[in-house]
Amino acid sequence: MPSPAVLSRRDFTRGGLLLAAGLTAAAACGGPSGSSTSDHTLRIGQYWPPTSLDPAKAGGESQFFLQPAYDPLIYRAADGSYRPRLATAWRYLGTGNTEFELTLRDGVTFADGSPLTADGLKASIDHFRKSAGQAAAFLAPIATTTPQGRLVLRLSLNQPHPLLPTLFTQDYLAGNVISPAGVANPADLATRTFGAGPYVLLPGETVANDHYTYGPNPKYWNTGGRFYDRITVKVLPNENTALAALKTGQVDVVGGSYAIAGGAKAAGFKVAASPAIVMGLQLNDRAGTLSPPLADVRVRQALNYAVDRAKITSALLGEYGVPVDQPSAPGEDGYDEQPFYTHDPGKARQLLTAAGVAGGFTLPVVIPSTPAFPGDLAQAIASDLQQVGVVLRITAKEPSSANTALTQFPASSMGWGVLPAYFMGRGLWLRDAIGMNPFHSSDPELESLDRRAAAADEHARPALDKQIIRRVVELGWFLPVCLSPGMLFYHDTVGVDPVAGKPFPSVTAWHPAG
Known part of the structure; x- marks a missing residue:
């Protein structure tokens, strides 16, 4: 969360926080205690290869490849x-x-x-x-x-x-x-x-899109801040294989999702979770160009009341998910502890009736055909909406095609990295937001609040950020459902030192345990 420039935050934060793992060439003995850092090499697995090693052109998936250097x-x-x-x-x-x-x-x-x-x-x-x-x-x-x-x-x-x-x-x-x-x-x-940085890429020991090897930067200004002699990052886009690599000691740390969390915990590995992605649907067509009912704020609010976030989150994410009705997360300045939308199908029907669509309507939605947005989530939302007469017609497209089709569908998938309100505004809901406001929706109150918050000092801005998030929620432009975590699974030989509710520390801060 990501993150085109700001904004395919889907890709930015999935790349930066939801990692999956790969293998290194060397293997150690099996089991959680079998990984060896005796050669002072940190072995990391990563789901995506870097789009580029140029930081100015890289995506969020490149973070593990850039942080060492x-x-x-x-x-x-x-x-x-x-x-x-x-x-x-x-x-x-x-x-x-x-x-x-x-x-x-x-x-x-x-x-x-x-x-x-x-x-x-x-x-x-x-x-x-x-x-x-x-x-x-x-x-x-x-x-x-x-x-x-x-x-x-x-x-x-x-x-x-x-x-x-x-x-x-x-x-x-x-x-x-x-x-x-x-x-x-x-x-x-x-x-x-x-x-x-503390390391440099070793081109002779690197194969693009497969594995990347880093050795010490002899000119590093802070040698006391370098904890390993080498760091290797291997690309392997398969979580189950990554978990197997962790079990056999081929890697020390892998990233992944809740899908392998149970297996990692059962095998005795350390499990760290960090708030990463707000998932749900975007109700993009707020003027009703493609779906006239969406022009009425009461309809958008009705859809939010219709969804049972707690049930869906528990079913999909278990103990690692957090139900959310707002595009923010606990700990962010804009987060509001007071829920706006409770699960209330009766209120949803009342609002639909008041808006003149008591018989319901069909809502086309496009989602990417990728595990980054699970089809089960779309189906679960569809099931709840059907209870109030709204039929979700789901079209799955290859991810890049799904992004380019946003103006062809009144609704789309929502998978944003957790960010401060100022950054989210520029990518997601201000009139000129890049990428995720395809119909250029605008709200005078929201734009005014944003201008005030942008110019405010650090003491006044948190209250304004909360007003911004509250206004976004009231407008019903989005239908957030759950906060999906980024996760790391690692041997007890590695000290990652995560802090609950915070993003993971930089890979350069990881160290041999003890």
């Missing part, structure tokens, strides 16, 4: 706090969130030998801004990048952006600083690494 400007710790990394200080200047300044760590050298400077950071950020990658949309408000001496860079924005510190962490690709040599050779960026 690229230090972020700001490090988001496991507890959610922000800590210095390549930047030692950062601040907004004045009020309104339109001027931002970063102070860089002195003495840092990229793996290729070039020094970290404000001029180099300017070139890196400008490369992100010009590339058609996920980070470009988040960087769009930046008008100019101006060095203020050797180690200070000032960003001037043409509109407020309240989350630049968040954007420059390892959770968002823009936090990865690329060396001047990398920026000058963009073709090489796709297959090599040009960072200042």
Whole structure:
């Protein structure tokens, strides 16, 4: 969550948080205690190969391939706090969130030998801004990048952006600083690494789309922050095979979903879960162009009342799912602890009757034919809607075709990565949102709240974010059902140190247990 530029957040966060595993060439003995880190190699499995090793063009599925080689400007710790990394200080200047300044760590050298400077950071950020990658949309408000001496860079924005510190962490690709040599050779960026992180990609020991090997960066500024001699990442798009690899000790850590959680737990592995994806349906046709009933907010609200979120979540996700009626998650500033939609078929029928569709209607919906959006979820929603007279007509398409068909269907699948309200607005519900607002729906109150929140300071913004999420829920533009977790399964020889309710720590923070 993802994440086209902002917004195929489906892909961004599935890639970044819902990992699946692969195998390494070496195998150890079997069982949870059989994995060996005696050779100081961390073996990771990953579901997707990287779309590119250029951070400016990569997708969220590339995070495990980028984190070893690229230090972020700001490090988001496991507890959610922000800590210095390549930047030692950062601040907004004045009020309104339109001027931002970063102070860089002195003495840092990229793996290729070039020094970290404000001029180099300017070139890196400008490369992100010009590339058609996920980070470009988040960087769009930046008008100019101006060095203020050797180690200070000032960003001037043409509109407020309240989350630049968040954007420059390892959770968002823009936090990865690329060396001047990398920026000058963009073709090489796709297959090599040009960072200042603890590791470098070893091309001679890497086979694209199969396995990637990282060795120590001899110029790394913080050698005490490197816990392994090597990291290997193997691509294997099959969860059951990944679990088997974990059992035989071929890998130390795999990612996956609740589908293999029971097997991993039964085998004695550690299980970590992190809120990852809000799943359900998007009711995109809010003007009723393709489905006239959807133009009435009472109809959209009726659909939300008709769905039994607790039942569906329990059936599909068991103990790992969280029922949600909003596009947010516990712990996010915009999350509202008070539910808006209870399961109330009677109220749903009343609203449909008041809107003039007491006899119900047929609602076409397009979903991707991928495990990322389980067909069982669509069928479960369809079953509940049928109880109030609404027939969900489901069309499954190959994922890229499903995304390009959004304007041909009044509704579509919903699978968003958990993000702050500011980021979600730009990708999902503001009028000019990229990708996930195909009919360019607009609500004056929502747009006004967003403008106020974007310019607000960190003390005032959480309350405004909650109002934003509440307004989105009231409009009934979406039909969220459950919060699906990202999951990691790992041997007790590895210290991942997750914090409940928070995103997983960077792979560079994982360490030998004890």
